[in-house]
Amino acid sequence: xxxxxxxxxxxxxxxxxxxxxxxxxxxxxxxxxxxxxxxxxxxxxxxxxxxxxxxxxxxxxxxxxxxxxxxxxxxxxxxxxxxxxxxxxxxxxxxxxxxxxxxxxxxxxxxxxxxxxxxxxxxxxxxxxxxxxxxxxxxxxxxxxxxxxxxxxxxxxxxxxxxxxxxxxxxxxxxxxxxxxxxxxxxxxxxxxxxxxxxxxxxxxxxxxxxxxxxxxxxxxxxxxxxxxxxxxxxxxxxxxxxxxxxxxxxxxxxxxxxxxxxxxxxxxxxxxxxxxxxxxxxxxxxxxxxxxxxxxxxxxxxxxxxxxxxxxxxxxxxxxxxxxxxxxxxxxxxxxxxxxxxxxxxxxxxxxxxx
Amino acid sequence: xxxxxxxxxxxxxxxxxxxxxxxxxxxxxxxxxxxxxxxxxxxxxxxxxxxxxxxxxxxxxxxxxxxxxxxxxxxxxxxxxxxxxxxxxxxxxxxxxxxxxxxxxxxxxxxxxxxxxxxxxxxxxxxxxxxxxxxxxxxxxxxxxxxxxxxxxxxxxxxxxxxxxxxxxxxxxxxxxxxxxxxxxxxxxxxxxxxxxxxxxxxxxxxxxxxxxxxxxxxxxxxxxxxxxxxxxxxxxxxxxxxxxxxxxxxxxxxxxxxxxxxxxxxxxxxxxxxxxxxxxxxxxxxxxxxxxxxx
Numbered sequence: 238x239x240x241x242x243x244x245x246x247x248x249x250x251x252x253x254x255x256x257x258x259x260x261x262x263x264x265x266x267x268x269x270x271x272x273x274x275x276x277x278x279x280x281x282x283x284x285x286x287x288x289x290x291x292x293x294x295x296x297x298x299x300x301x302x303x304x305x306x307x308x309x310x311x312x313x314x315x316x317x318x319x320x321x322x323x324x325x326x327x328x329x330x331x332x333x334x335x336x337x338x339x340x341x342x343x344x345x346x347x348x349x350x351x352x353x354x355x356x357x358x359x360x361x362x363x364x365x366x367x368x369x370x371x372x373x374x375x376x377x378x379x380x381x382x383x384x385x386x387x388x389x390x391x392x393x394x395x396x397x398x399x400x401x402x403x404x405x406x407x408x409x410x411x412x413x414x415x416x417x418x419x420x421x422x423x424x425x426x427x428x429x430x431x432x433x434x435x436x437x438x439x440x441x442x443x444x445x446x447x448x449x450x451x452x453x454x455x456x457x458x459x460x461x462x463x464x465x466x467x468x469x470x471x472x473x474x475x476x477x478x479x480x481x482x483x484x485x486x487x488x489x490x491x492x493x494x495x496x497x498x499x500x501x502x503x504x505x506x507x508x509x510x511x512x513x514x515x516x517x518x519x520x521x522x523x524x525x526x527x528x529x530x531x532x533x534x535x536x537x538x539x540x541x542x543x544x545x546x547x548x549x550x551x552x553x554x555x556x557x558x559x560x561x562x563x564x565x566x567x568x569x570x571x572x573x574x575x576x577x578x579x580x581x582x583x584x585x586x587x588x589x590x591x592x593x
Numbered sequence: 594x595x596x597x598x599x600x601x602x603x604x605x606x607x608x609x610x611x612x613x614x615x616x617x618x619x620x621x622x623x624x625x626x627x628x629x630x631x632x633x634x635x636x637x638x639x640x641x642x643x644x645x646x647x648x649x650x651x652x653x654x655x656x657x658x659x660x661x662x663x664x665x666x667x668x669x670x671x672x673x674x675x676x677x678x679x680x681x682x683x684x685x686x687x688x689x690x691x692x693x694x695x696x697x698x699x700x701x702x703x704x705x706x707x708x709x710x711x712x713x714x715x716x717x718x719x720x721x722x723x724x725x726x727x728x729x730x731x732x733x734x735x736x737x738x739x740x741x742x743x744x745x746x747x748x749x750x751x752x753x754x755x756x757x758x759x760x761x762x763x764x765x766x767x768x769x770x771x772x773x774x775x776x777x778x779x780x781x782x783x784x785x786x787x788x789x790x791x792x793x794x795x796x797x798x799x800x801x802x803x804x805x806x807x808x809x810x811x812x813x814x815x816x817x818x819x820x821x822x823x824x825x826x827x828x829x830x831x832x833x834x835x836x837x838x839x840x841x842x843x844x845x846x847x848x849x850x851x852x853x854x855x856x857x858x859x860x861x862x863x864x865x866x867x868x869x870x871x872x873x874x875x876x877x878x879x880x881x882x883x884x885x886x887x888x889x
């Protein structure tokens with residue numbers, strides 16, 4: 238591996254990311270999968286970095302998941318997106334930041350389509366006006382939330398309580414990064430670092446002390462792939478994709494996987510349980526799995542937020558081995574206590590995968 | 594020799610084509626001037642090892658071409674600063690400071706190789722054992738390249754890297770890449786008789802005399818595997834070996850092979866035309882020259 242070669246490519250794919258005043262749009266599914274990730278992104282931006290991040294309760298789905306599942310045509314998705322842009326215009330913002338990778342890809346694809354076919358944009362303006370009497374401006378900048386965390390990765394590193402370093406040996410932790418397909422595979426210049434060697438997540442991991450692994454199936458799909466999972470008959474294909482990735486990364490002994498997509502952390506996390514039930518195989522140390530985190534969760538951990546406040550108990554794969562390695566204290570008794578110490582109930586344990 | 598401007602022909606480019614053109618012009622009784630911007634003749638062939646389809650020595654061809662230049666005014670390390678048209682002649686200013694008036698100009702400025710790092714998915718400049726066709730020829734000549742190890746057992750050749758590729762901005766076929774890949778694959782097999790060699794191609798464009806025989810020989814006598822399908826991505830495994838994913842479009846299946854060395858057949862990009870043509874395709878006369886010097 239020639240690191241300088243990657244740096245050269247990264248220098249070709251640096252995108253302009255304004256440092257403040259963002260209109261934030263949340264994901265449809267991330268709040269169910271990783272309930273504290275978005276909350277902590279907002280907290281980190283506002284409370285740790287002092288940034289202006291605006292949200293509106295009138296925001297809806299972007300239509301991306303339906304569009305990619307072939308249940309709505311693109312013009313419908315465009316009109317939904319046009320309404321989000323109208324909300325942003327009404328709030329007085331010009332920079333859009335999305336929580337979801339599919340949304341990010343959807344927004345970027347639509348803006349690029351309008352740039353190529355302006356008559357389509359005109360038609361969508363008419364649709365939106367007929368539907369809800371709103372008008373919109375195309376955002377000046379569209380970023381994914383991981384772009385912002387990447388931009389402020391060094392500020393986060395300065396404020397970090399913990400680093401991605403083995404507290405006993407002082408060695409950097411081995412981090413696998415997995416980028417959502419809709420981040421830069423469609424439009425390489427819209428992602429930090431391009432499509433082949435994106436550095437949006439690896440940049441964070443390195444800034445916080447980790448060592449990023451480049452393994453042969455790094456670019457391979459996480460296993461979600463929309464129709465691979467949404468069509469029930471294809472789910473074997475979904476799990477086999479995930480299995481392929483884990484077999485490929487196993488020799489590098491990863492300590493954690495960091496992701497920036499709603500589907501990827503979910504499938505990389507949950508399918509480890511399924512694989513262990515199917516063939517008894519686990520990929521972490523001593524029967525554990527490999528912890529899978531969103532970038533907000535990882536940022537929260539290094540900044541010293543309580544692991545259970547970050548929602549890490551919702552993961553299928555136990556995070557305790559990673560917390561122990563990083564030297565992050567946690568109270569096992571509080572793992573399944575929610576807000577106001579409400580008992581959220583302990584789940585049943587798998588046969589093979591050690592979860593605590 | 595006293596120079597007659599109307600019989601003087603300026604040949605731009607001292608590669609094989611320029612050398613051949615200059616030699617033939619001299620044989621015809623004209624007075625060629627051969628201008629080459631580098632400090633040696635032979636162009637790309639001067640850096641090559643052996644040539645298809647007869648494995649003749651590239652250096653011998655360059656030597657033979659140079660020997661045929663007897664009577665040709667050869668000017669190395671010289672560039673064209675500007676060209677303009679007189680009534681019946683061309684006026685050419687050279688970087689050496691001299692001025693040449695000639696009756697005709699032959700443009701033989703040749704080609705550049707596609708920068709393989711632009712095809713990011715192939716990992717040139719990223720992975721330790723990914724090289725180009727030009728790198729391999731240098732290794733054939735010098736035996737020195739840390740990317741080519743002594744224990745090579747599996748080698749892959751990727752055809753059409755940056756040629757016939759709309760996305761890479763070069764839709765033209767390089768014409769000689771396929772046969773060069775076959776030549777290099779055979780040469781590698783001769784260096785490493787135990788090695789398995791794979792050629793990943795879109796389709797083989799073997800138009801020349803004896804090229805098809807050479808292709809059959811590569812399969813029959815050297816056991817080289819030809820896989821019809823494009824490489825989708827290249828990675829590196831924990832041992833530092835190159836992992837190549839491709840599609841075999843004949844069997845309709847994806848293939849994945851782990852290699853010790855991957856050679857990218859960087860395509861040919863025609864060098865830009867150096868002459869300042871006007872809209873009618875003519876070199877403008879001196880008084881209409883307004884855009885300054887044209888460095889070539």
